[in-house]
Amino acid sequence: METASVSLKGVRKSYGSLPVVHGIDLDIKEGDFVVFVGPSGCGKSTLLRMIAGLEEVTDGEISIKGRDVTDLDPSDRGIAMVFQSYALYPHMSVRENLAFGLKMAKTDAVEIKRRVDEAAGILKIDHLLDRRPGQLSGGQRQRVAIGRAIVREPDVFLFDEPLSNLDAELRVSMRIEIARLHRELGNTMIYVTHDQTEAMTLADQIVVLKNGKVEQSGSPREIYENPSNMFVAGFIGSPR
Ligand code: ADP
Ligand code: MG
Numbered sequence: 001m002e003t004a005s006v007s008l009k010g011v012r013k014s015y016g017s018l019p020v021v022h023g024i025d026l027d028i029k030e031g032d033f034v035v036f037v038g039p040s041g042c043g044k045s046t047l048l049r050m051i052a053g054l055e056e057v058t059d060g061e062i063s064i065k066g067r068d069v070t071d072l073d074p075s076d077r078g079i080a081m082v083f084q085s086y087a088l089y090p091h092m093s094v095r096e097n098l099a100f101g102l103k104m105a106k107t108d109a110v111e112i113k114r115r116v117d118e119a120a121g122i123l124k125i126d127h128l129l130d131r132r133p134g135q136l137s138g139g140q141r142q143r144v145a146i147g148r149a150i151v152r153e154p155d156v157f158l159f160d161e162p163l164s165n166l167d168a169e170l171r172v173s174m175r176i177e178i179a180r181l182h183r184e185l186g187n188t189m190i191y192v193t194h195d196q197t198e199a200m201t202l203a204d205q206i207v208v209l210k211n212g213k214v215e216q217s218g219s220p221r222e223i224y225e226n227p228s229n230m231f232v233a234g235f236i237g238s239p240r
Contacts, residue, residue: 003066005030005188006051006156011060013046013212020046021212023060028190028205030065033182036192037199037235038209044192047209048158051190052081065155075105080149081158084165086141088133094120095129098147112151119150122184123177139170146181159191163198175201196236200224208232 004027013021021043028034036044049055051062053074062070069077088097098116107115120126123143133141142162149157162178163171179202182189193199199206200220208215208223208231216228220236227233 002030004028004063005032005065006190007061007063008051009061009063011047011050011062012058013043013050013055014058019058019212021050024212024214026207026214026217028188031186031188032204033179033189033191033202034205034207035199035203036190036207036209037194037196038215039235040194042209043212044194044209045160046212048081048160048190048192051156052079052158053077054081078155079158080152080154080156081160082142082145082149082162084161086133086145088141088144090133093130093132094125094136094144097133097144098129098151101148102151115151115153116147119147122150122181123147138166139174142166142174143177146178150181150185155187157185157187157189159189161193162191163193163195171195171198178202199236206236208235 006028008024008026011021011024012019024047036047038044046055050057053072057070061068064078089100092100095116098119099112102112102115120129123146125140125143125147128136128140163174166174175198191202203220205217206220206223207217210231216223216232223232223236227236
């Protein structure tokens with residue numbers, strides 16, 4: 001079998017004595033758009049943060065492109081994460097926000113400029129590079145946050161509910177943008193949401209989580225047409 005892009009083996013997480021992720025096995029195919037979906041508190045963010053290395057696993061193993069990354073720092077995993085809160089630096093321009101992580105990593109200035117200009121082009125924020133975050137709309141800020149991930153040229157993009165802070169209309173247009181981004185870049189993307197529409201429209205593979213376990217995993221169509229139980233049917237299968 002071809003090497004999985006991201007592979008989880010028996011991944012568990014407890015906070016103190018409270019188990020929140022209960023032994024997850026999962027293989028994610030290179031280039032797939034995978035959506036973790038499930039109700040609030042089911043462990044989506046915890047799982048994503050363990051893949052990112054922001055949270056230690058209590059047990060189990062995580063590999064990215066065939067390399068065991070379980071004990072590696074976030075910056076050594078070939079991932080970049082986009083959060084729900086944009087976490088931009090308010091006193092820096094958009095260009096400086098995009099460049100900041102690369103500067104810290106001592107990337108040379110010419111290469112930084114090339115990557116920042118390229119990301120700005122992809123996200124259509126070229127005209128905003130001299131502004132500060134306070135002078136941007138919510139959608140524009142989220143583009144900058146996504147740009148900060150793109151400039152790192154990661155193998156895998158991780159998104160944690162990136163659109164939840166946007167109003168409904170903007171959510172739809174940003175969703176289309178993210179789908180386009182995936183087509184253009186072709187990277188593996190793992191995307192957490194509690195929104196069924198986002199899951200159904202973006203995913204190659206949906207992983208339905210409940211109480212820290214995988215309830216069902218498959219293509220949107222497989223899950224929609226053949227939900228394995230009432231919970232999945234209620235969450236994905238039956239549009240209301
Ligand atoms: P989701 O992203 O699906 O809403 P989370 O992964 O954030 O869920 O949380 C899963 C469970 O773990 C929840 O019950 C939450 O309260 C708990 N939890 C998350 N982070 C911590 C933490 N740092 N310390 C203790 N409990 C936590
Ligand atoms: Mg969450």
